[in-house]
Amino acid sequence: MNFFFEVTLNLLSGFGVTLLIFAATLVFALPLGLVLSFGSMSSFKPLKAVVKVFVWIIRGTPLMLQILVVYYGPALIFGWGFLERVVAVIVAFVINYACYFSEIYRGGIQSISKGQYEAGQVLGMTRSQIFFRVVLLQVIKRIVPPMSNEIITLVKDTSLARIIVVEEILKVAYDYTIKGTIWPLFYTAVYYLIFVGILTLLFGYIEKKLNYFRV
């Protein structure tokens, strides 16, 4: 029983690292994704092309590889030092998830009919007024389901951090198998399930809150 308690606590501290990666990725990737989505819709062709290529590279390579590049790249290529391991993981996750988010945003923004922009112009609103006062809230409502999908994937992708020895929950559990105890590895599922359960409820609540907003 005592050992069970010890494992639970150790896994919990590992899950703290998991949550840190998760939260930091959201904080930075959500706005960065919006910037990228504007870039990919820009009427200035070179910018649009560069953003599209960037998104193609990031979405087209494995996240695990990107983590390795962010962590080892600066030292191997330029002879610089290292980021903190967990910082390197967060940088890689932010870039990766911003690209996925940007495509979801783009889909949401482009789904708003042109008529609404025209109506705004007729009323004498500026472009930024139209975007923030008319378009944005409708976009948010439409992208909640695909975003919740992506965010739940993010919870589980944090386990990739193990590739550069970040002490997230799966790494902690794995270290127990070396000492001859296998069950903590499967016990980690409880942590993921509880957290994703909370997120699912949260997204359900948000969807319901936005329900009044019919177009």
Next chain:
Amino acid sequence: MKKILAVICSLALLAATVTMLTACGDKTIPYPNEDGYVVKVGVTLYEPMDYKDADGKWIGFDAELAEKAFGELGYDVEFVEIVWETKVMSLDSGEIDCIWNGMTVTAELQEAIELTDPYLVNQQVVVARKADAEKYVTTADIAKASSVAFEGGSAAQSVLEGLSLEEGKQVSCDKQIDTFLEVKTGSSDIAVVDKTLAQSVCGQGDYADLTFIDVGFAQEEFAVGFRKSDAEVCGKINELLAKYATDGTIDALKTKYDI
């Protein structure tokens, strides 16, 4: 104004996207150590060579030997946990200064990094469930198993290649420790791993029903790895290892860690 901003943004993004291929970075361990340089020793959790005690301090045969040897040369030691598959990258990038973790000498490693002389003898052994143990006596018996687990890229893989097993029987795992789970659950009949690891894992905890058998694989050797640019320090460590072999240091550690 907007266009100029857009151009700047484009260029910045382009620069971020372009990948560069030239590698430089001359990382070396300063010798003699005048500025209190701390040597970063790359390890993995690998009982009894390198592992952590209850307080999280690194101990083990290799950990103690590394601390003693570098201490005599005037260096403090910091242990850095690495991922074994990418150990050469960790070394080249300067994340660590040497690999001291029960590393079996292979031709590929000799090519890639600077190795000391061998300081310990190792051997590959077969891990099996106790009930099946008597089925495996010689290397020829390995062909009888329905599947064999081993660590991809490890010394075990090289010795198995010599047996020309059927492709479908080979289960290449990520880590040596995964192979114990394969055998324990019955997913694979046997595993081939380092004897040092098998000694410490078999019979412990959930692996109580596993045992290992010496089927007569050729002996192998453990060595310490450095960057090619650190040949001088490597040579100094070599001299110390030779000394430890004769003055009983290595024998004492072998007894202490049951090797």
